[in-house]
Amino acid sequence: TTPEKLTIAGIDYPTDSWTNVPQSIISQYGRRLHIEPNHPLSITRQLVESRFPGFKSHNALPGVVTVDQNFDSLGFTPDHPGRSRTDTYYINEGTLLRTHTSAHEVDIFRENSTDGWTLSADVYRRDAVDKSHYPIFHQMEGALTWDRSSFDSPQACLDAIKQSFDKLPRHDLVVEDPNPPFHKERNPLQEKYHSAAEAELVGAHLKRSLEDMVVTIFAAADKALTASGQAVEGEKEPLKVRWVEAFFPHTSPSWEMEVWWRGDWLEVLGCGVIDQPLLIRADQPDRIGWAFGIGLERIAMLLFGIPDIRLFWSKDARFLKQFNESEPIKRFQPFSKHPSAPRDVAFWLPKSSKEAIVAETSSSGTSAPSSAGGQQTEPPRDVKSEPAFHENDLMEIARTIAGDTVEDVRLIDDFTHPKTSRRSLCYRVEYRSLERTLTTEEVNAMHEKVCGEMVEKFGVEIR
Numbered sequence: 001t002t003p004e005k006l007t008i009a010g011i012d013y014p015t016d017s018w019t020n021v022p023q024s025i026i027s028q029y030g031r032r033l034h035i036e037p038n039h040p041l042s043i044t045r046q047l048v049e050s051r052f053p054g055f056k057s058h059n060a061l062p063g064v065v066t067v068d069q070n071f072d073s074l075g076f077t078p079d080h081p082g083r084s085r086t087d088t089y090y091i092n093e094g095t096l097l098r099t100h101t102s103a104h105e106v107d108i109f110r111e112n113s114t115d116g117w118t119l120s121a122d123v124y125r126r127d128a129v130d131k132s133h134y135p136i137f138h139q140m141e142g143a144l145t146w147d148r149s150s151f152d153s154p155q156a157c158l159d160a161i162k163q164s165f166d167k168l169p170r171h172d173l174v175v176e177d178p179n180p181p182f183h184k185e186r187n188p189l190q191e192k193y194h195s196a197a198e199a200e201l202v203g204a205h206l207k208r209s210l211e212d213m214v215v216t217i218f219a220a221a222d223k224a225l226t227a228s229g230q231a232v233e234g235e236k237e238p239l240k241v242r243w244v245e246a247f248f249p250h251t252s253p254s255w256e257m258e259v260w261w262r263g264d265w266l267e268v269l270g271c272g273v274i275d276q277p278l279l280i281r282a283d284q285p286d287r288i289g290w291a292f293g294i295g296l297e298r299i300a301m302l303l304f305g306i307p308d309i310r311l312f313w314s315k316d317a318r319f320l321k322q323f324n325e326s327e328p329i330k331r332f333q334p335f336s337k338h339p340s341a342p343r344d345v346a347f348w349l350p351k352s353s354k355e356a357i358v359a360e361t362s363s364s365g366t367s368a369p370s371s372a373g374g375q376q377t378e379p380p381r382d383v384k385s386e387p388a389f390h391e392n393d394l395m396e397i398a399r400t401i402a403g404d405t406v407e408d409v410r411l412i413d414d415f416t417h418p419k420t421s422r423r424s425l426c427y428r429v430e431y432r433s434l435e436r437t438l439t440t441e442e443v444n445a446m447h448e449k450v451c452g453e454m455v456e457k458f459g460v461e462i463r
């Protein structure tokens with residue numbers, strides 16, 4: 001049933017056995033919410049950009065990229081799970097919808113037009129369906145490098161980084177940073193390319209810059225809360241951040257920043273010292289520097305108090321009219337809460353398939369709120385031999401059939417029959433429109449289609 005070609009933004013792409021981009025994604029392609037005037041994602045982008053003065057911003061790069069741009073150029077290993085067809089939308093074997101803004105790093109470094117740059121864009125990942133996950137979301141990438149060849153000596157370059165560090169805005173944020181700046185096994189220094197002193201200084205510059213950015217953002221969020229009378233005095237805890245060791249193929253050492261906000265540690269971004277081979281691939285062997293990637297939806301949801309990620313895609317004036325980029329940030333006022341309609345789908349997996357991947361909550365703070373990990377490393381999975389059933393396939397069926405009226409899909413039962421050893425799964429699908437009340441008939445009709453597709457595509461037996 002794969003069409004012979006896919007047309008995306010007016011360009012035809014040949015398809016092959018790797019193609020897995022559904023029409024529902026293609027029809028949302030190109031909305032460019034991050035540059036749409038007065039859209040909360042655009043307001044959030046501008047707020048983050050404002051903390052990086054002098055950086056050049058790249059905000060209109062198309063989302064169709066090559067496997068080389070998205071993975072190889074960044075040093076992803078051939079078996080990295082991020083490459084899997086269950087996680088990534090492939091147009092064909094060599095072409096995909098970027099899964100992160102890092103896909104453009106090498107191209108921008110090669111351009112070599114400014115020391116500092118940011119890049120915001122829509123990114124695509126096959127993922128869970130819930131209030132904080134949507135297959136399209138927005139990231140901002142940022143990087144700052146120093147050209148060592150432009151200094152008289154390595155020491156002069158170090159001094160320049162130190163000087164720049166000393167000029168960064170100071171803050172009184174509580175920062176927990178319990179680990180050493182690098183760790184031989186867990187978070188190695190790139191000893192072949194630079195010294196501990198260099199990596200430490202670049203890392204310190206990176207951390208201070210990002211701390212400053214979150215101080216600004218959370219101060220704005222606080223103001224909005226207070227203005228709407230939602231911040232109860234006394235209950236307010238001081239803003240805290242902590243740095244956690246992380247792993248990305250394109251940085252080392254790497255960290256994630258978590259923010260303590262209203263009783264929870266939230267993962268907000270991934271960052272690190274840029275992988276030197278990456279800069280070499282970009283013909284910038286003498287540059288050294290840092291990069292970060294942040295998920296804009298998560299930040300925007302906190303800033304404006306937006307409770308459901310689907311709202312960003314709403315064309316309803318009751319949503320859009322609430323945001324104005326020339327005014328201070330205001331809390332989002334929910335306009336109505338329509339009832340949710342839960343329906344369960346319980347099924348036996350085909351006899352032959354013991355393999356099933358379930359309850360996979362995606363892994364990245366840079367992706368969307370309340371998820372962990374993204375393009376980080378998980379235990380390797382064989383990219384070529386895929387399981388008979390992957391939860392993301394059900395997520396996609398639900399989205400394709402119900403569009404934005406599906407709010408949540410989650411595993412509620414996983415049972416293996418003791419005698420036959422057949423495995424049965426049950427998922428709860430919650431249907432709810434953000435704009436109107438759904439009728440029982442239309443929910444039933446959508447759910448029947450979902451069950452039907454499960455039978456047709458995966459040979460499951462509905463219970």
Ligand code: PHE
Pocket residue numbers: 099100101102141248251254270271272291292293294364366367373374375376
């Ligand atoms: N590309 C990473 C992700 O999507 C985020 C990141 C960007 C990490 C830049 C480090 C440096 O998960």
